[in-house]
Amino acid sequence: MKKYKITFFLALLAFVGCSDLEENPVGILAPESFFKTTADLQAAVNGSFAGMSTESYWGRKLTLTLLLRGDLADIGDQGTSGRRKEVNGFTMGDDNGMVSAFWPQSYAIIGTANQAISNAGLINDDEAKVNAVVAQAYFARAFTYYHLVRLFGDIPYIDFAVSDAADIAEISKTPENEVYEGIISDLEFAKQWLPDTQGSRALPSKATAAAYLASVYLTIADYPKAAAEAQFVINNESRFDLALESDFQDLFNADKTEGLREPLFTIDYVGQTRVNSYGQDYVAPVTGIRGDATHEYGEGWSVAVPSLKVYQNWDGKDYRKAVSLDTTATTKGGVVYPYTQFEDYSDAAVNRPHIAKYYRYAGLAGNNGRESSHNYITMRYAEVFLIAAEALNEVNGGSSEAVAYVNKLRERARMGSGSLYPMDVQDGLSQDALRETIINERAIELAFEFKRWYDIKRLKLGNEAFGPNGLEPQSNFDASRDYLLPLPGPELVRNPNLLPNNTGY
Known part of the structure; x- marks a missing residue:
């Protein structure tokens, strides 16, 4: 493909x-x-x-x-x-x-x-x-x-x-x-005519179309239809050959994503191959650590980095944090140094953890991680659970079914480690409390997957997100x-x- x-x-x-x-x-x-x-x-x-x-x-x-x-x-x-x-x-x-x-x-x-x-x-x-x-x-x-x-x-x-x-x-x-x-x-x-499964997740299936319908309905606040489309996918996961991957890291490993069952649609890059702009991928380098010699494809550029509060507020017992963020780098001489010293080893780096989802395992890649072999997942099964949860909570505040969907993701985030964190969401939350929980879960589960701005926009969270107490204060918002x-x-x-x-x- x-x-x-x-x-x-x-x-x-x-x-x-x-x-x-x-x-x-x-x-x-x-x-x-x-x-x-x-x-x-x-x-x-x-x-x-x-x-x-x-x-x-x-x-x-x-x-x-x-x-x-x-x-x-x-x-x-x-x-x-x-x-x-x-x-x-x-x-x-x-x-x-x-x-x-x-x-x-x-x-x-x-x-x-x-x-x-x-x-x-x-x-x-x-x-x-x-x-x-x-x-x-x-x-x-x-x-x-x-x-x-x-x-x-x-x-x-x-x-x-x-x-x-x-x-x-x-x-x-x-x-x-x-x-x-x-x-x-x-x-x-598309939902009517696409097959249940495709030979590659780079081609959409019936489940892909339904998942995107669920997302669209959530965006326009048609919650009953959003819930119905999301649950159509969930209730037919075997038919559509879908599953949550056991290891969250595999979703962002260019050498593994092609064989996974969680992606619903991917945008694929070949690796070290481009024809003009086609196949030209710079996501790994723009998020990689400047001055880092950890990877054979070279250092990143430190362009887009996490807001520091993201790291500070994210509990380290959540496995998703370790997958999503790089907190150390290595010099060419083999010295490992923490994010608090990134600026010491590169004038253009910044003393913050960096996004790890694309730079850490870029697969077959050129200089600085350019032209990776990533299969970028634009929609994955985990998001369908979150869409269903949010929509069901809007239809029936505090929905137990919504709680169960969120807990599926939290169970995966514990990675069978025996840790109690992230703790299961308990039944009995109010609609407002469960809504806040689900939106926060989206921010963590889908961090740096190009979703957060759309959540801020549709929920009108800008004044909170970019205000003095937000994750990234921006006075011009x-x-x-x-x-x-x-x-x-x-x-x-x-x-x-x-x-x-x-x-x-």
């Missing part, structure tokens, strides 16, 4: 997003000359997934934006680029270089999915077989729009194949609620502005129909 994702030639289609609309599409092939078999359709769908495994999307720009926007991660190396500091410190404008990279890449992914969806009718094959493949494209489109709508709110929504840039040159924004309707429709199609990012300024210049920009930009 990995290799053809990376090497798929994206220019095989008339592939146009919402960026550079005045330029002419390149590499245009007439659809009827390409879409002849189901295998051709699969190749087109693979192009969408290939577009995710790029530096401008999951390899750095989108993921680093999500890390820095939340309250679990902060800037470490103060010499890093200004665009990253702007995202982290809530000072960004509509010319921010992070957004201007992942915005057009998002629409490129969507554009490829639209080509597959629009041309599936050209395939003369069994309907169920064709739909099982095109359902992957529906999922890819929904996945990408789900990130966009949460980050930007009202956005251009394109659900057709673009063959002429003029067709979208004057497109307007679609209201947020209508974008969600499109996402739900796509995921429902403004709740009237900062729950949305700015649409890229150049897009608004090219197409005034996208005006006005989001409030405050």
